[in-house]
Amino acid sequence: MIRPELALLADLVPHDSRVLDLGCGDGSLLAHLAASRRCGGTGVDIENDAVLAAIGRGVPVIELDLDTELGEFADNSYDVVVLSRTLQQVREPVEVLRQISRIGRRAIISIPNFGLWKHRLRLLSGHMPQSRDLPYEWFNSPNVHHATLVDLEAFLLDQGFEIEQRIPIDETGRTSRATSWRPNLLASAAIYRLRCPDTASA
Amino acid sequence: MPPSTQTRFATLFTPENPLQMAGGSRLDEVVVAYETYGTLNAEASNAIYICHALTGDAHAAGEGGWWSNLIGPGLAIDTDRWFVVCSNILGGCQGTTGPTSTNPATGEPWGLDFPLLDMSDFVTVHLALGHELGVEHWAAIVGGSLGGMQVLEWSLRHPETLDRAVVIAASSRLTAQNIGFSAVGRQAILRDPASPPDSGLATARMMAHITYLSEDAFEEKFGRTFQQEHSVGGFGVDFAVESYLQYQGNKFLTRFDALSYLYLTRVMDYFDPFSRHESLAAVQACPVRYLVVSFDSDWRFSTAHSRRIVRQLEQARLPVTFREISSVWGHDSFLLDIPEYHDTIRAFLGAER
Numbered sequence: 001m002i003r004p005e006l007a008l009l010a011d012l013v014p015h016d017s018r019v020l021d022l023g024c025g026d027g028s029l030l031a032h033l034a035a036s037r038r039c040g041g042t043g044v045d046i047e048n049d050a051v052l053a054a055i056g057r058g059v060p061v062i063e064l065d066l067d068t069e070l071g072e073f074a075d076n077s078y079d080v081v082v083l084s085r086t087l088q089q090v091r092e093p094v095e096v097l098r099q100i101s102r103i104g105r106r107a108i109i110s111i112p113n114f115g116l117w118k119h120r121l122r123l124l125s126g127h128m129p130q131s132r133d134l135p136y137e138w139f140n141s142p143n144v145h146h147a148t149l150v151d152l153e154a155f156l157l158d159q160g161f162e163i164e165q166r167i168p169i170d171e172t173g174r175t176s177r178a179t180s181w182r183p184n185l186l187a188s189a190a191i192y193r194l195r196c197p198d199t200a201s202a
Numbered sequence: 203m204p205p206s207t208q209t210r211f212a213t214l215f216t217p218e219n220p221l222q223m224a225g226g227s228r229l230d231e232v233v234v235a236y237e238t239y240g241t242l243n244a245e246a247s248n249a250i251y252i253c254h255a256l257t258g259d260a261h262a263a264g265e266g267g268w269w270s271n272l273i274g275p276g277l278a279i280d281t282d283r284w285f286v287v288c289s290n291i292l293g294g295c296q297g298t299t300g301p302t303s304t305n306p307a308t309g310e311p312w313g314l315d316f317p318l319l320d321m322s323d324f325v326t327v328h329l330a331l332g333h334e335l336g337v338e339h340w341a342a343i344v345g346g347s348l349g350g351m352q353v354l355e356w357s358l359r360h361p362e363t364l365d366r367a368v369v370i371a372a373s374s375r376l377t378a379q380n381i382g383f384s385a386v387g388r389q390a391i392l393r394d395p396a397s398p399p400d401s402g403l404a405t406a407r408m409m410a411h412i413t414y415l416s417e418d419a420f421e422e423k424f425g426r427t428f429q430q431e432h433s434v435g436g437f438g439v440d441f442a443v444e445s446y447l448q449y450q451g452n453k454f455l456t457r458f459d460a461l462s463y464l465y466l467t468r469v470m471d472y473f474d475p476f477s478r479h480e481s482l483a484a485v486q487a488c489p490v491r492y493l494v495v496s497f498d499s500d501w502r503f504s505t506a507h508s509r510r511i512v513r514q515l516e517q518a519r520l521p522v523t524f525r526e527i528s529s530v531w532g533h534d535s536f537l538l539d540i541p542e543y544h545d546t547i548r549a550f551l552g553a554e555r
Contacts, residue, residue, distance in 0.1 A: 018519065042516065051525065052545055058553035060491070060521040062512060072509060074517050 002032045005110065005173030005191070009084060012108050012165065012193045013037060017079040020044070020103060022066055022096075023086030027054025034059075041078065067091045070099035078104045081196075085189070087111050088143045097159050101196035107161065110191040113168075115148030115184045132171040133188045149184045153192075160197030167191040209235050209260050209297060214330040217306075221292075221326065227317030231306050234331050235260045235297025236289035239273060240281035242336065249337040250279060250551075251328060252288035253345030253352040255536075256410075256466055257458055259296035262288035271539040278548040279344065287335060291352070292327045293319045293466055295459035302459050313461065319469045321355040328356065329363065339363055342551055346370035346536035347503065348466065351473050354511065357492070358475055361485040368547060370495045371536040373507040374514065375474045380502070383413055384467045391460045403460040404451030411450050416499035416532035482518040492522040493550045495536075495543065502533035523550060 002010070006029045013019060015037045021030050024043025027050075033039035043061045045051050054061045064072060067090050081104035083096070088111055090096045100107050112133040113119075119129030128138045136143065147155070149168070156163060168179040168187030179187040215221040215232035222228055237260045242249060252262050252269065263273035263286065273279040273286055290298035293316070301316035332338065343364050345353040350372025357367040373380070387406030394402030415423075424443040428434075439445045475481050492515055496508035505526050515522040527543045529535040535543070 040519070040521070042522070048542055052549045055493075055523055055546060055549040056553055058491075060523045062516065062522070062524045063526060064524075072513060072516075074513075077517060 002028050003173055005169055005189070006032065006084070008167055008169065008173070008175070009082065009108055009110060009191050010036065012167075012191070013039060013080050013082075015039070017041075018077075019080045019082060020073065020078040021082040021084070022070075022100070023084060023089070024054055024059070024061060024082075025050045027057045027059030027061065029082065029084065030054075030059045031057045041080075066096055070096065070103065073099075073103045075102055076105065079106065080104060081107045083107065083109045085110055085112065088145045088147065091144065093145060093155075094159065097156075097161070101160065104196055106164075107194040107196055108191065109156075109194060110189055111147065111149075111152055112143070112189045113149050113184065113187050114146040115150065116188050117185050120185075131188065149187065149190050152190075156192065156194060162195040162197075163192055164195055165193040209237050211235055211297060212331060212334050214327060214334060221323070221330075223317055223326075224320035224322045225318050229299065229317070231303075232292065232299045232327060232330075233297070233303075234289050234292075234299070234327060236287060236331055237261055237263070238288075238335070239263045239286040240284050242285040246337050247339070247341060248283065249285045249287065249332070249335075249340050251332065251340050251343040252279075252286060253324070253328070253343065253349035253356075254288060254291065255345070255347035255349045256463075256470075257454070258290075258349070259294070259457075260288050260290045260298075261296075262286070268537065271537075272544060272547070278544040279551065280548075284341065284551070285337075287331065287337070289328065289331050291324050291466070293323075293462055293469075295462040296457075298327075300459070301461035301465055314464075316461070316465065319465055321351060321469055321473050321475070322359060324352050324469075325356040325359060328352070329360065332363075340365070342366040342368060344368040344370075344547070345372070347372055347533065348470055351470065355473070355475055357490045358481055358485050361488040361490045364490055366491045366493065366550065368493045368495070368550065369508075369511060371497060371500055371503050371508070371533055372494075372511070373470075373473075373503045374476055374511045375507075376471055377507075381471050383409065383502075384471055388464050388467060391464060394460075399460045400455050403458065403463060404448075404455055406460075406463060407454040407458075408447040408451040411447060413502045414533045416501065416530060418499060419531050419534075422530065476514050482514070482520075485520060486518055489520050491550075492520060493546070494522060494524045495546065496524075496526045497529045497532070497535040497543075498526055499530050500533045500535060 017039045019039050019041035021043045024045050027043050081100045122129045168183035168190045171188040213233050217230040220228045220230045221232050261267050262269040275282050290296040293300045301312045305312045343353045350369040353367050353369050390405040391399050391402035427442045429442050429445040494508050494512050496505040512524040
């Protein structure tokens with residue numbers, strides 16, 4: 001069974017879509033989409049064990065650097081581009097989003113919420129936030145950018161994306177009344193379904 | 203049971219059933235040297251074909267096999283599970299019909315009258331050997347360098363005959379630099395007045411060998427050390443690297459033929475499958491799962507060559523996996539036991555889907 005968050009994310013992908021999963025990890029999302037929604041597509045990752053696991057599941061994986069090598073993919077070549085818990089780890093989010101809108105029609109993005117109340121309390125007590133979704137120390141975190149959901153949404157709109165759907169989730173990867181009521185305070189992360197800006201004329 | 207290491211021979215084409223070649227020529231007799239490892243299952247569904255590189259032969263696995271670190275019991279291509287076939291390619295000189303074979307029409311060796319070869323001719327012969335062995339469908343076909351080019355050609359032309367294609371350190375189109383190296387090697391042979399042109403062939407091999415390793419690999423292996431304790435000067439062999447290349451060149455003469463070198467390198471120069479009209483139509487209709495692998499220090503067929511193959515396949519919406527493996531050893535890395543590389547092949551062959 002796949003993680004609850006990936007199940008929610010998979011529900012946003014239309015049947016028979018061609019999916020590009022950037023930061024695909026062990027390929028469980030694409031394997032699930034292939035089995036349950038007849039989706040095809042490609043995963044991208046660069047971490048050896050993850051790539052081997054994905055290959056072992058029969059998921060096609062192209063090893064490349066998201067920051068510099070997304071140009072390998074053609075314009076409008078995927079229906080959906082997934083960026084699950086990865087935007088905060090790339091060096092140039094603006095450039096990665098520009099590439100995504102060039103490659104895909106829709107994007108599905110998930111990101112940890114730096115604005116979660118626990119994180120705010122940690123900061124008030126003088127420490128960097130830590131939680132199940134941000135389990136790292138400041139010095140070993142792969143996350144090089146931190147955003148609250150409010151900041152992220154403003155940024156996505158600014159980049160020309162249309163937010164079609166937002167699913168705030170708690171630390172177990174599930175939705176709840178609380179996370180929907182005050183996402184920026186009570187959601188540990190959120191999944192967004194986005195319509196990519198039209199880059200055909202660009 | 204250890205893999206059998208006995209080379210066998212099959213007469214695959216005869217005057218009644220000649221080999222029709224892509225260039226329009228015909229061969230009335232083709233004998234192929236091959237080896238097999240492991241056991242073909244009752245459904246004939248566990249067969250893997252190994253395509254060798256420029257100077258390889260049928261002896262891929264077992265003692266002294268050129269890919270014995272990859273193919274064998276418990277290895278990445280596990281002969282306890284797979285039935286593995288490797289043959290010497292058409293035009294070669296290790297038991298398969300080539301320019302040193304006898305021309306049945308004259309009773310003399312073919313020499314330069316042997317017809318020019320095309321990548322697809324290799325594939326035609328591989329398929330014929332499969333038929334002879336009772337294998338019409340391959341679980342995987344695997345090859346490095348020229349072997350990878352055969353795999354690519356085979357998968358594009360006859361995708362219905364395989365499930366998975368593994369293309370390692372290969373190219374779908376040689377660059378001008380690649381062709382340049384190839385041309386100088388052939389010139390060394392063609393300008394050698396001796397018969398056989400041993401000096402030319404050794405020189406071609408020495409130069410090619412430089413391109414098979416990275417600069418760092420040469421640094422690590424030899425640096426600027428001298429062969430003797432002190433430099434002896436003059437124009438003879440003085441640096442260790444010179445001695446090594448001379449040894450490689452001379453060793454090559456004991457196992458390779460200059461004419462085969464001419465014919466086989468020429469095939470690579472002209473190989474450009476994606477330039478063909480509708481080159482991907484067949485495999486799109488009958489998708490094959492691809493694994494493409496490059497090595498970061500390979501400058502003979504750099505990662506850019508593999509990426510080009512990947513772009514073509516991926517943009518044709520074929521399932522393609524690509525990895526660039528880190529290794530200091532250059533093009534020859536494909537022959538070495540590099541854990542990430544072998545683990546990748548094992549995982550790819552092991553995936554059920």
